[in-house]
Amino acid sequence: MEDLRCREFTDFLLAYLDGELDPRARAAFEEHLQACPPCRDYLDSYRRTVELVGTAWSPCGPDDAIPEDAPEELVHAVLEARRRA
Numbered sequence: 001m002e003d004l005r006c007r008e009f010t011d012f013l014l015a016y017l018d019g020e021l022d023p024r025a026r027a028a029f030e031e032h033l034q035a036c037p038p039c040r041d042y043l044d045s046y047r048r049t050v051e052l053v054g055t056a057w058s059p060c061g062p063d064d065a066i067p068e069d070a071p072e073e074l075v076h077a078v079l080e081a082r083r084r085a
C-alpha cells in the first residue's frame, strides 16, 4: 500500500464522502485518516461545514448561512460539491 499524502487526502475527500472511491483508494484514505490527526480534524470540520451549509443554505437564501469561521477552502469545496450534486 503506497503512502497517501495529506495533499492527496484532501483531493480524495469529496470522492470519499460521495462514496466514489474504489476500494483500494478508500482503504488508503482511511489508513491515512488513522495515522494523521490533522487530516482527521480537516475531515471533521469539513463534515461540520457540510452539515451547517446543508441545513441552512438554500439557493435563494442569505449567504450568511455559511459559518464565518469556516475555512474558505472548505466553503469552496462544499459549494463545489453542491454544484455537482
Ligand SMILES: [Zn+2]
Pocket: 005, 006, 009, 032, 036, 038, 039
Ligand atoms: Zn494527513
